[in-house]
Amino acid sequence: MIEEGDRxxxxxxxxxxxxxxxxxxxxxxAGEIELSDLIGKEPGDEIRTHLGKVFSIRVPRPPDLFTHxxxxxxxxxxxxxxxxxxxxxxxRRDRVLDAGTGSGVAAxxxxxxxxxxxxxxxxxxxxxxxxxxxADARLDNVRVxxxxxxxATGSFDIVHLDMMIxxxxxxxxxxxxxxxxxxxxxxxxxxQTFGVIDAATELFAGEVHCYECMERELTRSARGxxxxxxxxxxxxxxxxxx
Amino acid sequence: MIEEGDRxxxxxxxxxxxxxxxxxxxxxxAGEIELSDLIGKEPGDEIRTHLGKVFSIRVPRPPDLFTHxxxxxxxxxxxxxxxxxxxxxxxRRDRVLDAGTGSGVAAxxxxxxxxxxxxxxxxxxxxxxxxxxxADARLDNVRVxxxxxxxATGSFDIVHLDMMIxxxxxxxxxxxxxxxxxxxxxxxxxxQTFGVIDAATELFAGEVHCYECMERELTRSARGxxxxxxxxxxxxxxxxxx
Amino acid sequence: MIEEGDRxxxxxxxxxxxxxxxxxxxxxxAGEIELSDLIGKEPGDEIRTHLGKVFSIRVPRPPDLFTHxxxxxxxxxxxxxxxxxxxxxxxRRDRVLDAGTGSGVAAxxxxxxxxxxxxxxxxxxxxxxxxxxxADARLDNVRVxxxxxxxATGSFDIVHLDMMIxxxxxxxxxxxxxxxxxxxxxxxxxxQTFGVIDAATELFAGEVHCYECMERELTRSARGxxxxxxxxxxxxxxxxxx
Amino acid sequence: MIEEGDRxxxxxxxxxxxxxxxxxxxxxxAGEIELSDLIGKEPGDEIRTHLGKVFSIRVPRPPDLFTHxxxxxxxxxxxxxxxxxxxxxxxRRDRVLDAGTGSGVAAxxxxxxxxxxxxxxxxxxxxxxxxxxxADARLDNVRVxxxxxxxATGSFDIVHLDMMIxxxxxxxxxxxxxxxxxxxxxxxxxxQTFGVIDAATELFAGEVHCYECMERELTRSARGxxxxxxxxxxxxxxxxxx
Numbered sequence: 001m002i003e004e005g006d007r008x009x010x011x012x013x014x015x016x017x018x019x020x021x022x023x024x025x026x027x028x029x030a031g032e033i034e035l036s037d038l039i040g041k042e043p044g045d046e047i048r049t050h051l052g053k054v055f056s057i058r059v060p061r062p063p064d065l066f067t068h069x070x071x072x073x074x075x076x077x078x079x080x081x082x083x084x085x086x087x088x089x090x091x092r093r094d095r096v097l098d099a100g101t102g103s104g105v106a107a108x109x110x111x112x113x114x115x116x117x118x119x120x121x122x123x124x125x126x127x128x129x130x131x132x133x134x135a136d137a138r139l140d141n142v143r144v145x146x147x148x149x150x151x152a153t154g155s156f157d158i159v160h161l162d163m164m165i166x167x168x169x170x171x172x173x174x175x176x177x178x179x180x181x182x183x184x185x186x187x188x189x190x191x192q193t194f195g196v197i198d199a200a201t202e203l204f205a206g207e208v209h210c211y212e213c214m215e216r217e218l219t220r221s222a223r224g225x226x227x228x229x230x231x232x233x234x235x236x237x238x239x240x241x242x
Numbered sequence: 243m244i245e246e247g248d249r250x251x252x253x254x255x256x257x258x259x260x261x262x263x264x265x266x267x268x269x270x271x272a273g274e275i276e277l278s279d280l281i282g283k284e285p286g287d288e289i290r291t292h293l294g295k296v297f298s299i300r301v302p303r304p305p306d307l308f309t310h311x312x313x314x315x316x317x318x319x320x321x322x323x324x325x326x327x328x329x330x331x332x333x334r335r336d337r338v339l340d341a342g343t344g345s346g347v348a349a350x351x352x353x354x355x356x357x358x359x360x361x362x363x364x365x366x367x368x369x370x371x372x373x374x375x376x377a378d379a380r381l382d383n384v385r386v387x388x389x390x391x392x393x394a395t396g397s398f399d400i401v402h403l404d405m406m407i408x409x410x411x412x413x414x415x416x417x418x419x420x421x422x423x424x425x426x427x428x429x430x431x432x433x434q435t436f437g438v439i440d441a442a443t444e445l446f447a448g449e450v451h452c453y454e455c456m457e458r459e460l461t462r463s464a465r466g467x468x469x470x471x472x473x474x475x476x477x478x479x480x481x482x483x484x
Numbered sequence: 485m486i487e488e489g490d491r492x493x494x495x496x497x498x499x500x501x502x503x504x505x506x507x508x509x510x511x512x513x514a515g516e517i518e519l520s521d522l523i524g525k526e527p528g529d530e531i532r533t534h535l536g537k538v539f540s541i542r543v544p545r546p547p548d549l550f551t552h553x554x555x556x557x558x559x560x561x562x563x564x565x566x567x568x569x570x571x572x573x574x575x576r577r578d579r580v581l582d583a584g585t586g587s588g589v590a591a592x593x594x595x596x597x598x599x600x601x602x603x604x605x606x607x608x609x610x611x612x613x614x615x616x617x618x619a620d621a622r623l624d625n626v627r628v629x630x631x632x633x634x635x636a637t638g639s640f641d642i643v644h645l646d647m648m649i650x651x652x653x654x655x656x657x658x659x660x661x662x663x664x665x666x667x668x669x670x671x672x673x674x675x676q677t678f679g680v681i682d683a684a685t686e687l688f689a690g691e692v693h694c695y696e697c698m699e700r701e702l703t704r705s706a707r708g709x710x711x712x713x714x715x716x717x718x719x720x721x722x723x724x725x726x
Numbered sequence: 727m728i729e730e731g732d733r734x735x736x737x738x739x740x741x742x743x744x745x746x747x748x749x750x751x752x753x754x755x756a757g758e759i760e761l762s763d764l765i766g767k768e769p770g771d772e773i774r775t776h777l778g779k780v781f782s783i784r785v786p787r788p789p790d791l792f793t794h795x796x797x798x799x800x801x802x803x804x805x806x807x808x809x810x811x812x813x814x815x816x817x818r819r820d821r822v823l824d825a826g827t828g829s830g831v832a833a834x835x836x837x838x839x840x841x842x843x844x845x846x847x848x849x850x851x852x853x854x855x856x857x858x859x860x861a862d863a864r865l866d867n868v869r870v871x872x873x874x875x876x877x878a879t880g881s882f883d884i885v886h887l888d889m890m891i892x893x894x895x896x897x898x899x900x901x902x903x904x905x906x907x908x909x910x911x912x913x914x915x916x917x918q919t920f921g922v923i924d925a926a927t928e929l930f931a932g933e934v935h936c937y938e939c940m941e942r943e944l945t946r947s948a949r950g951x952x953x954x955x956x957x958x959x960x961x962x963x964x965x966x967x968x
Contacts, residue, residue: 011422011447044421058422062331079455082328086320089304091354092334112333113355179286180253180300189708190467190916197462205253210460212469213321216717218452218478220439224673225432227454227717233700233710236460431950432674458959466915468959475942475953495906495931528905542906546815562812563939570808573788575838576818596817597839663770664737664784674951681946689737694944696953697805702936702962704923709916711938720944 002041002059007136009058009068010047018060018068030055062109062137069133072126075105076162076186077234079215087211087239088158088182090114097156097176099149100163104130104142110160111142118156120149152176162186170199177242188235196238206241213237244283244301249378251300251310252289260302260310272297304351304379311375314368317347318404318428319476321457329453329481330400330424332356339398339418341391342405346372346384352402353384360398362391394418404428412441419484430477438480448483455479486525486543491620493542493552494531502544502552514539546593546621553617556610559589560646560670561718563699571695571723572642572666574598581640581660583633584647588614588626594644595626602626602640604633636660646670654683661726672719680722690725697721728767728785733862735790736773736781744786744794756781788835788863795859798852801831802888802912803960805941813937813965814884814908816840823882823902825875826889830856830868836886837868844882846875878902888912896925903968914961922964932967939963 002008002021010017012030019026021038031049038047043059060068066078084106090096094114098107101121107130111117119142121127127146134142145152149161150172158181159173165185173183183200187193193210200208212235217228244250244263252259254272261268263280273291280289285301302310308320326348332338336356340349343363349372353359361384363369369388376384387394391403392414400423401415407427415425425442429435435452442450454477459470486492486505494501496514503510505522515533525531527543544552550562568590574580578598582591585605591614595601603626605611611630618626629636633645634656642665643657649669657667667684671677677694684692696719701712728734728747736743738756745752747764757775764773769785786794792804810832816822820840824833827847833856837843845868847853853872860868871878875887876898884907885899891911899909909926913919919936926934938961943954 009422056421061422061424062333063329064331066331078328079325079453082324082326083321083457084324085327085355086324086351087305089306089351089354091304093354109328109331112331112335113327179298180251180303182303189710190920191708193460194462194467194916197460201462210462211321212458212460212711214456214458215325216454216456218435218439218454220436220443220452224675225436226673226719227696233712235710431952432678433950436674454953466917468915468961469938470959477952493906540905545906545908546817547813548815550815563809563937566808566810566812567805567941568808569811569839570804570835571789573790573792573835573838575788577838593812593815596815596819597811663782664735664787666787677944678946678951681944685946694946695805696942696944698940698942699809700938700940702919702923702938704920704927704936709920 002038002043002057004039006138007060008038009060009064010055011058012053012055018064060137062112065108065133065137066105069103069105069136070129071103071105072129073102075102077215078109079213080186080234080237081106081109083211083213083237084160084184084186085109085113087209087237088184090158094157095155096158096160097152097154098160098162099152100161101130101144102126102162104133104144106160106162107142107144108134108137108139111137111139114158115141117142118145118152118154119143120145120147120152122146122148157181158184160184160186165192165196167195167199170196171203174203174242179242181242183240183242185238186235187238190236193236193238200238200240204240204242208238208240210236210238244280244285244299246281248380249302250280251302251306252297253300254295254297260306302379304354307350307375307379308347311345311347311378312371313345313347314371315344317344319457320351321455322428322476322479323348323351325453325455325479326402326426326428327351327355329451329479330426332400336399337397339394339396339401341394341401341403343372343386344368344404346375346386348402348404349384349386350376350379350381353379353381356400357383359384360387360394360396361385362387362389362394364388364390399423400426402426402428407434407438409437409441412438412445416445416484421484423484425482425484427480428477429480432478435478435480442480442482446482446484450480450482452478452480486522486527486541488520488523490622491544492522493544493548494539495542496537496539502548544621546596549592549617549621550589553587553589553620554613555587555589556613557586559586561699562593563697564670564718564721565590565593567695567697567721568644568668568670569593569597571721572668574642578641579639581636581638581643583636583643583645585614585628586610586646588617588628590644590646591626591628592618592621592623595621595623598625598642600625600627602629602636602638604629604631604636606630606632641665642668644668644670649676649680651679651683654680654687658687658726663726665726667724667726669722670719671722674720677720677722684722684724688724688726692722692724694720694722728764728769728783730762730765732864733786734764735784735786735794737784738779738781744790786863788838791834791859791863792831795829795831795862796855797829797831798855799828801828803941804835805939806912806960806963807832807835809937809939809963810886810910810912811835811839813963814910816884820883821881823878823880823885825878825885825887827856827870828852828888830859830870832886832888833868833870834860834863834865837863837865840884841867843868844871844878844880845869846871846873846878848872848874883907884910886910886912891918891922893921893925896922896929900929900968905968907968909966909968911964912961913964916962919962919964926964926966930966930968934964934966936962936964
């Protein structure tokens with residue numbers, strides 16, 4: 001049931017709107033809706049504007065937050081977040097440490113899966129933005145630390161870094177992991193990636209693997225089917241096991 | 243704490259062994275271990291063979307089950323499972339329906355994340371194998387149905403198919419989804435993929451996207467760093483939203 | 485030595501200009517040059533504007549014609565032209581038939597290599613454009629036929645098609661080839677590509693191969709080195725041998 | 727017309743044989759052929775074994791030499807040779823310098839196109855092997871120099887290196903090129919590639935580009951069409967213009 005302050009998607013025939021249940025009005029060329037009328041509704045319910053146009057109510061899922069949430073910098077793409085989840089086998093038993101929170105995209109995906117997520121972001125304005133996005137995702141198991149990752153303490157099953165990584169970050173990650181735990185990093189440039197591989201190879205017992213996921217979309221139209229003319233390079237994923 | 247019948251990994255300096263705590267002995271050239279001695283241990287504890295060699299005890303994570311579990315046919319690769327998780331935003335609130343269970347690899351990954359997984363496998367010998375693998379993963383929220391997917395009933399947030407897909411499978415998936423729910427398919431061949439895109443485009447309200455993830459490993463050695471000489475094609479992921 | 489009417493590149497410190505030796509003046513913010521002064525110069529010579537700025541004289545090579553020539557539609561990219569040359573082993577002994585001339589890009593590359601090129605273009609305005617571009621490339625061994633490929637006659641070592649291809653085009657290509665000759669096609673869509681593969685597999689004695697070349701640029705800057713964020717999909721090359 | 731000593735391909739219904747016209751006999755389970763009987767034949771002619779089996783006669787093209795010639799080390803793949811030809815616009819007017827000859831594969835492709843090819847190979851046994859392969863290709867415009875590339879003199883339109891490259895090699899290449907000439911290198915590892923890019927960026931007037939061509943085959947069978955499960959990484963092509 002939707003409560004006051006919850007994020008809600010209104011899905012119309014052509015467009016969708018990312019709103020918040022509570023005080024105020026939402027208006028489009030389809031008419032107006034009182035946002036307080038959303039309180040108490042269930043996902044899948046419909047609501048009508050004063051002009052009688054129908055919208056379907058949806059509770060946002062992580063991909064909606066990726067699309068509609070406020071971002072900063074270059075967030076990790078879903079494909080790369082998915083690779084981290086799969087290669088670490090992230091699941092509900094896991095305590096996850098994340099650093100380089102940015103706007104919180106990865107922390108939100110991880111928070112929907114893991115037992116707990118502690119995410120470190122040294123830039124205060126990003127930490128505040130991430131807190132808002134995480135609150136919108138109704139996740140109470142994700143804690144944003146507006147601090148340097150090197151100050152992190154505790155014991156974790158997975159440590160994930162999306163930031164400029166120095167060898168002491170790799171050593172600190174290693175010290176925070178349980179035996180068998182996974183270290184995962186995302187780095188866009190080769191030089192950094194090579195540095196992470198070298199530092200991890202020295203410290204971690206298990207093999208260190210580095211992957212790139214080149215994602216390509218298939219486009220199907222009346223003219224025919226072809227690979228999309230673009231493939232986005234994003235970055236490299238390095239995975240090491242303690 | 244490890245209980246009788248639990249799967250355990252013993253990690254030695256060079257090799258690792260996938261065993262079961264309980265009756266019997268395990269022997270290698272490093273010496274023998276009574277498998278009942280594993281009961282009551284914690285992950286990270288050590289155990290010694292009768293020759294005094296030390297092994298570290300680990301509780302398997304999903305990637306271990308992918309590596310060591312009994313397989314059948316061509317299981318989905320972690321990269322593709324990760325894409326399904328990320329593009330659907332799979333999380334602990336989700337009821338997931340999976341079909342084409344195979345040896346249960348995807349169901350095990352999903353089971354560690356979602357509230358519940360119902361997985362349909364029409365071939366009885368695969369359904370039995372999947373049940374064993376799922377039990378080894380200590381997942382009590384995954385239920386294997388040794389039946390045709392077209393008999394599935396209920397209401398789901400995500401429907402995932404890894405099987406030969408006909409248009410009526412797409413229609414049935416659509417009927418099982420809540421509004422805003424995701425349909426995800428994995429298909430190795432173009433022809434099937436085109437058929438899925440067409441059937442989904444007709445039925446689903448949201449956009450239909452089809453992705454391929456070309457994963458490539460970076461190999462770093464004394465001679466230098468280079469992309470691995472192989473990229474595995476696996477299949478295409480089609481994602482549609484109700 | 486540059487003659488009247490020849491295409492010339494003037495290379496300045498920041499920009500280059502694609503001009504024609506002969507009557508008229510060329511002016512830029514670096515000053516003016518009489519285009520007749522280019523006649524009699526050698527590639528590598530320098531020429532000064534009336535303001536004393538120096539330009540280096542260059543005779544265009546095929547990549548310059550690709551960059552500066554007038555184009556129409558979507559010309560084949562150099563990477564794909566290079567694949568055709570390499571997989572057919574195109575060389576100075578070859579009589580090449582090309583169809584779907586477009587603006588003549590492929591015909592110009594082939595013309596610099598093969599003994600002769602006959603290129604068929606059914607659209608008269610493209611045939612005229614190609615003739616101009618080929619004349620600018622100073623190639624007297626390339627003949628543009630403003631006609632349907634199905635009217636082509638003769639005996640060829642290589643037949644290359646970049647056009648909408650029907651089975652009768654494949655059969656006609658086969659009939660024009662010498663034993664051991666190569667048939668090469670460029671098709672952007674899967675459906676067409678599959679049709680070509682099927683028609684060629686039926687007719688050609690040798691194996692039929694279909695390749696895609698995903699080209700990616702490496703970008704190196706002060707921040708580091710990374711793959712370019714774009715990979716252009718262009719089309720598929722099908723190669724069959726008689 | 728085939729002369730004594732020429733390489734010849736005999737094409738049977740299932741297999742092909744790479745032979746030399748002249749003294750001796752060739753025998754297979756299809757019967758025997760006197761190799762002197764090949765002299766005077768034309769490509770496309772047929773020849774019968776003493777058992778009456780028919781073979782078709784073919785004069786090898788560069789791809790045949792790639793397939794059947796004696797190799798050493800890891801020759802450049804056709805796709806990469808094709809990229810060099812296309813990005814440099816190699817044509818019959820060009821004087822080409824090649825170094826790191828290996829077994830001569832690139833030199834043979836270039837020799838069929840350019841006015842002349844001088845190829846440097848410091849390892850005497852490779853230089854001898856390349857000479858044999860080049861003679862088999864009936865190319866009299868290719869000269870193998872069993873010497874260090876740094877000793878090369880002359881003036882060239884294209885300099886191509888497939889070897890371990892140091893900054894002084896880049897400087898030497900630059901000194902040998904005409905204005906507007908192209909420098910092209912093939913390097914399998916990132917570290918070397920970065921070094922070449924840096925050295926070339928400092929010396930060459932034009933932009934330096936570095937490409938990777940990820941080639942993938944499409945496989946079409948009764949089960950359906952899919953990308954081949956393998957993509958070969960080979961190396962990076964760096965292209966700079968004087």
